[in-house]
Amino acid sequence: MTPFKLTEELLAEIEQLIENQQGTELVSLMAEVHYADVAEIINELNEDEATYLIKLLDSDKTSDVLTELDEDVREAILSNLSVKEIAEELEELDTDDAADIVAELPNEIVQEVISEIEDKEHAKDIVELLRYDENSAGGLMAKELVKVNENWNVLTCVKEMRAQAENVTRVHSIYVVDNEGILKGRLSLKDLLTTSTTAPIREVYIPKVDRVDVNEKPEEVAKIMQKYDLEAIPVVDEIGRLVGRITIDDIVDVIREEADRDYQMAAGISQGVEADDSIWELTRARLPWLFLGLLGGVGAAAIMGGFEEMIAKHAILFFFTPLIAAMAGNVGVQSSAIIVQGLANDDLKGSISNRLIKEMLLATLNGLILAAILLLFTWWWNGNFYTALAISLSLVAVIIVAGIIGTFIPLFLDKRGIDPAIATGPFITTSNDIFGILIYFWIAKLVLGI
Template identity: 75%
Template sequence: MALEITKELIENVEDLILNKKDVALNDFFAETHHADIAEVLEELSFDDAIYIIRLLDSETTADVLMDVDEDVREKIFERLSSKEIAEEIEELDTDDAADVIAELPEERKQEVIQKIEDKEHAKEIVELLRYDEDTAGGLMAKELVKVNENWNVLTCVKEMRLQAEEVTRVHSIYVVDSDGKLKGRLSLKDLLMASTRSKIADVYIPKVDFVNVHDKAEDIANVMMKYDLEAIPVVDELGVLVGRITIDDIVDVIKEEADKDYQLAAGITQDVEAGDSIIQLTKARLPWLFLGLIGGIGAFLIMGEFEHTFKKHAFLFFFTPLIAAMAGNVGVQSSAIIVQGLANDDVKGSIKNRLVKEMLLALLNGVVLAIFLFLFVLAYERDFMKALAISVSLIVVIVVAGLIGTFIPLFLDKRGIDPAIATGPFITTSNDIFGILIYFLIAQLILGV
């Protein structure tokens, strides 16, 4: 059960720290999950957090430091020596250790690596640091259990026991040849049922999903979600097994991508958090706000061109917000569905087919809404032509907005640009402008102004 972080709990911890009640603190945190300890540290003063880090054993604090906020971790590391950081790093799996070291300044990074006593561990961390963080190589851990196809079952079990000591959790047992190339996976049931003299080559399952070290994180997430995998092996260009990626790393990837897409959809161009400085937040928000300003000026200029129409049919002005809002809403809906489909790899077929489908969908929605609007305007104005002009405009605006909302994210995706951009102010602003222009052109045409 999760620990409830209350004001009383924090005050109690602060009191124990103030009175140097180390035994009581150790007893309390011994029964507390490292994720909850991380939350407690984030609520404490910086000096108190450092006190706890230095009090607890390295195995516990290593897990805690992985869970605390990145900014908090950065400040903690500023107060710890390179040797102290290295002691924490040694308790982490290679993938987590590489992530932590990557956050350090370049000079400090080298110092910490040199202080790691387990040179094999340090070597593996350095290897992982060479890969881009958004690739399989940057996500994978070196810790895994692998067996040679030429071993017999008895030798295999002995080797597995030795390897398992270095692995936090054994998800799968991978089979390699004498060159280290991935051949398949080993079922624990098949291993237990086989004779101790049987060769692994006669027992293992050759079918195994795997990824290349240079595969993108998003592609790996799609593969693991599609096949419900808890872990997936990683091979290099020669097919040699070099690591594995576990589901917890993929959950982090999915969350980060969702956060980024959400911010892009909201018109925020950089990865920012609520605690960032005003300058950082301004830099992230201002570009799209400026685009909205330009869009508003564009709408003003378009409306200015139809001043004569306004003078003769002033009622058109009052429906302008409705048309603009419907255009923006439909565009965002269409783009959101496409972006979601692209993210889940569900969008198949040509752009043409997608546009035709969206046009038919928008047309159906537009007709239903236009009928309601037509009846309202007719009842309110008692003028058939006015009601016809506004309702026809609404249908066309909705169809065009749907097409734009579908085409833009597909186009951006083809160009290698994150299509999530298309679900925010970009679509809303562009559809507002097109919507107003179409509205007045059709109204002018039908009303004969």
């Protein structure tokens, strides 16, 4: 299969067809295009063109297209659809995707849209999902699944599964519940096919099944599914009743959003933003960390001012200040990035003290190697061994301290229930700049006897 590529020629052709109201030709052109690629096309059209295309295509395709659109584009299109048209789109979607779209609608039309959905069971499931916090397993799950009662025999089970499967896009697992809806286990398709049709399900099902609570955080659900290589996981309420399932496609979205958020935070952006956001939104996201950097720079300048006399006598120390600050920042970010990654993947083992000792030994080894190179270079360049020694010893100390800070802060924040990703980037860099400059000039003062 050749990957789809949206070219300027194709986009121009689509825009021309829309302008000329050539619906038949447009439908034919879009027939073999995947819904995700249709969404890519619509994201490039203006509001009127996008609305025309959505109304032209069948709901069984455009419903999926809506879930792939940029939020702003989807909001604009939905505002141009009637209540009945929105309801028709929702009927074609799984309940989790439908609930996400309903949550974005203006409050004044939500009830109207829900009442227009012909499948009342589908509408009921959507309403139920809207009650859960969006940042929970309940807000992430879908109601579509296949479940059987432990008291049924195999023949009854197969008949019920056939009926239920009509409303499920993909059957990952068959769940077993009791008369109260309590999740008891899962059913192996192999066991189902090789067992007598009169055998009760309670004698066939596998009691061990991974599950999550409706209030579990999506990030924790992602860790469980990743650890056990699950394509889907059942969701239970507070008393253990099966209420839904979360599939791998939803978890991929969670992992991507978490990675985007951590990347932005590490780069010094305090809230989720996109390139197309307004200047004011981008400024609000970036300014806090830039202000922190400003404070760090002012602090470093103030420290250097306290060593003005020493700098005047040994001007070469000033020239190496950027190197010391850069090395402190780089080592700190490296150390914190490893720790944050380990915490995110839940594979960081051992005590904090052992982790600090390991990082300190690693920083010492790296520092000694780099300091030896710097010592030879500075001695050759300046001709003063003690000055070169002062700079080199400072580098070792700064690297060790930066490694410890970069390791300790994320671990400390994690223990306090704070996202450790906040420790990377500007926060670590700024703190290490200040400590690095202070250590640099303090050691230089001791070595040079000033």
